[in-house]
Amino acid sequence: MGxxxxxxxxxxxxxLWAHTQDPALHRRWDFRFSEIDLLPGAEGEPRRFRYATRVLPFLTVAGTGVSAGEKTRPDGTRTSALRFSSGHPLSLIAEGSGYWRYVPDGDGVRFLTGYDYRPRWGAFGGLADRLVLRPLMGWATAWSFDRLRLWVERGVTPERALANWCAELAVRSLVVAAACTGLGLGSPLRLLGPFAAAMAYLCPLLLTLAISVALFKAPLAATPAARRCLRTPPTTRVRAPRLLAALERLS
Incomplete structure (x- = not known):
């Protein structure tokens, strides 16, 4: 998986299974989707669904998919697999597939995903995917996983988590902007008289420190952050579940 x-x-x-398998709950924490709705289907068959992502306030890209889950496995884990595609001409993602694994581990669950997709638009699409979309999708998935974690562990709703993230981002941006402005202003130091020489050295250091803190300080505990998630497999070889292969044959 990519x-x-x-x-x-x-x-x-x-x-955790309920928060991820119920479309009404899933779309609340997953930043990648603005809509997830089940389509009519027979009982016991893989679930078919429609998803949509609001790219811009006036532009929504939609697609369809099919998913299946194994809620009971001999080793105590659970698995969910899906395939998805979009016929929207503005969707860079043509089709793809992936899985979720739920692995009980001590006082909680290792929740992990692996997925990949095929971009459209030929060579240009491949370049746009490699430079922009794929890094963005990786970040959005990790950020969403941490938002889900905050919901399950701390009771921080996805809406509150998003508000916390926006507020913290705004504060960090203001600090960086103010510090950069301060670094560009040298003339006010003349008003300090004999202290001007000392402040000429001290101010840039303090402003640079403020910028570093704003950019690199760990987010607050109730703010979701992609950096808290593992982004590479713990082993060099990761196998997709058999359920995904069965779903591919079905579709």
């Missing part, structure tokens, strides 16, 4: 994200969530397996 993209991999893993997190550890201190919560029950049934609770």
């Amino acid at each position: 993209l991999y994200v893993e997190t550890h969530i201190r919560g029950g397996l049934d609770e």
